[in-house]
Amino acid sequence: MSVATLARRLRxxxxxxxxxxxxxxxxxxxxxxxxxxxxxxxxxxxxxEADALLAGAGQVRPPLWGVPIAVKDVIDVAGTPxxxxxxxxxxxxxxxxxxxxxxxxxxxxxxLGKLNTHEFAYGALTTSAHFGPARNPWSLDRVCGGSxxxxxxxxxxxxxxxxxxxxxxxxxxxxxxxxxxxGLRPTTGRxxxxxVVPVAWSFDAVGPISRSAEDCALLLEAIAGHDPADPSTAxxxxxxxxxxxxxxxxxxxxxxVSELFERRVDARVARVVRDAVDELGALGAQVxxxxxxxxxxxxxxxxxxxxxxxxxxxxxxxxxxLPEYGDDVRARLLTGLFLPPTTYVLxxxxxxxxxxxxxxxxxxxxxxxxxxMPVLPPRIGEETVALNMETVPYRLTLIPFNSPWSCVxxxxxxxxxxxxxxxxxxxxxxxxxxxxxxxxxxAHAFQMQTDWHERRPEPQ
Amino acid sequence: xxxxxxxxxxxxxxxxxxxVTPTDEDLERxxxxxxxxxxxxEGLERLxxxxxxxxxxxxxxxxx
Numbered sequence: 001m002s003v004a005t006l007a008r009r010l011r012x013x014x015x016x017x018x019x020x021x022x023x024x025x026x027x028x029x030x031x032x033x034x035x036x037x038x039x040x041x042x043x044x045x046x047x048x049e050a051d052a053l054l055a056g057a058g059q060v061r062p063p064l065w066g067v068p069i070a071v072k073d074v075i076d077v078a079g080t081p082x083x084x085x086x087x088x089x090x091x092x093x094x095x096x097x098x099x100x101x102x103x104x105x106x107x108x109x110x111x112l113g114k115l116n117t118h119e120f121a122y123g124a125l126t127t128s129a130h131f132g133p134a135r136n137p138w139s140l141d142r143v144c145g146g147s148x149x150x151x152x153x154x155x156x157x158x159x160x161x162x163x164x165x166x167x168x169x170x171x172x173x174x175x176x177x178x179x180x181x182x183g184l185r186p187t188t189g190r191x192x193x194x195x196v197v198p199v200a201w202s203f204d205a206v207g208p209i210s211r212s213a214e215d216c217a218l219l220l221e222a223i224a225g226h227d228p229a230d231p232s233t234a235x236x237x238x239x240x241x242x243x244x245x246x247x248x249x250x251x252x253x254x255x256x257v258s259e260l261f262e263r264r265v266d267a268r269v270a271r272v273v274r275d276a277v278d279e280l281g282a283l284g285a286q287v288x289x290x291x292x293x294x295x296x297x298x299x300x301x302x303x304x305x306x307x308x309x310x311x312x313x314x315x316x317x318x319x320x321x322l323p324e325y326g327d328d329v330r331a332r333l334l335t336g337l338f339l340p341p342t343t344y345v346l347x348x349x350x351x352x353x354x355x356x357x358x359x360x361x362x363x364x365x366x367x368x369x370x371x372x373m374p375v376l377p378p379r380i381g382e383e384t385v386a387l388n389m390e391t392v393p394y395r396l397t398l399i400p401f402n403s404p405w406s407c408v409x410x411x412x413x414x415x416x417x418x419x420x421x422x423x424x425x426x427x428x429x430x431x432x433x434x435x436x437x438x439x440x441x442x443a444h445a446f447q448m449q450t451d452w453h454e455r456r457p458e459p460q
Numbered sequence: 461x462x463x464x465x466x467x468x469x470x471x472x473x474x475x476x477x478x479x480v481t482p483t484d485e486d487l488e489r490x491x492x493x494x495x496x497x498x499x500x501x502e503g504l505e506r507l508x509x510x511x512x513x514x515x516x517x518x519x520x521x522x523x524x
Contacts (some may be wrong), residue, residue, distance in 0.1 A: 188519065300503075338471055371476065433519065
């Protein structure tokens with residue numbers, strides 16, 4: 001059931017918070033031994049919190065009252081372990097909720113549990129050596145993507161009404177795409193990162209992965225806003241996102257990022273996403289090609305900064321607990337040790353060029369459109385994918401499609417827009433900084449005319 | 461910046477200076493990353509005009 005529908009039913013008393021929580025706990029018990037979307041299920045605590053909501057209920061019930069939400073296991077929930085899917089953090093039990101969890105609770109939500117992730121959110125597979133892989137509900141031998149793979153799987157398999165993930169270089173968008181659900185990476189600085197295990201401060205963003213743009217709007221509205229405890233959050237007004245969904249696409253100018261439909265993309269994926277863009281045009285948007293001359297450099301710009309920031313965040317553990325990291329994450333974290341300080345400043349300088357170019361392009365467009373991912377999800381255990389008759393490293397396929405929008409700090413939604421070989425394909429809609437309302441409005445209009453987001457995998 | 465990746469011995473020495481002791485296998489993986497990244501960074505260096513000021517840790521805040 002969607003967040004929107006469930007919230008309505010809870011508000012009018014058609015079911016109680018305990019019944020809502022119990023129904024998800026039953027699904028988790030039945031399906032999660034196979035999917036491995038959860039690292040920790042807060043069964044007793046969630047039921048107690050649901051009962052407390054009912055006992056304390058007043059006349060006015062907040063918008064997510066009683067709605068069971070699960071969060072990626074890099075987001076602190078007081079009294080529940082935060083592992084980041086790493087052996088290093090086993091036994092780490094925070095005493096305080098992350099800012100986004102405080103805000104979810106203030107909106108009335110119940111936290112069901114903590115979701116699987118790529119170790120330390122630093123990878124796009126969600127195949128932790130310590131907690132096992134999260135399995136794609138559409139095909140159990142495939143990855144969910146990552147790093148918020150558990151969030152994607154839980155949203156797709158209806159193991160929570162909605163979820164939160166985090167995104168540094170695609171970690172919300174990739175699992176949303178691979179799992180056939182809707183994800184929104186907000187503008188960097190829109191949502192507080194306090195109480196969230198960092199990957200790279202300049203790019204990290206917490207956001208929703210859920211069934212629809214409407215659900216993402218409800219969740220973003222709950223968690224967005226300035227936080228005095230997080231200096232990266234902006235003092236920018238937070239719109240009522242759910243109320244801003246209605247106007248449709250008429251009058252919106254959408255730039256099609258031509259390069260991302262032509263190069264380094266599975267031709268079949270490009271065709272499916274093109275059809276989706278045509279649908280946006282048919283719904284009243286003005287669709288034109290868009291060129292960003294620096295696009296192919298944006299992945300390198302982000303890596304120049306991200307490698308160094310991530311290594312700085314982990315330096316003490318690299319010194320004292322190096323063998324406890326998984327092989328891939330250890331190699332990535334070590335790489336940052338060997339980049340000279342000038343690399344970081346070079347990244348910052350090039351980022352200014354990239355941002356100025358993006359801003360100039362967005363004077364012509366309200367949104368940009370591109371494939372979220374250029375390939376279908378790889379099989380668990382494989383680090384390569386098929387791309388137009390070639391076998392290529394999976395990691396390198398995702399960078400040109402995801403890093404650019406992180407690099408310029410823009411909001412991006414991934415919206416389900418079709419299937420190939422029984423696996424979901426996603427459309428990326430990129431907005432101006434802090435224009436999540438426009439992104440969600442376009443995604444919602446698309447979902448009012450299509451049913452890709454309503455399709456659900458059969459339990460396997 | 462040189463686009464050539466350092467040798468395993470050079471990487472080991474640089475890691476040791478920072479109090480980190482990776483295995484040879486770790487350093488071979490790192491060398492594979494650097495072999496792709498360093499030439500790209502060298503290209504980036506040529507692209508950025510000398511008078512370009514860093515973006516700052518967080519990008520500018522603008523109401524949409």
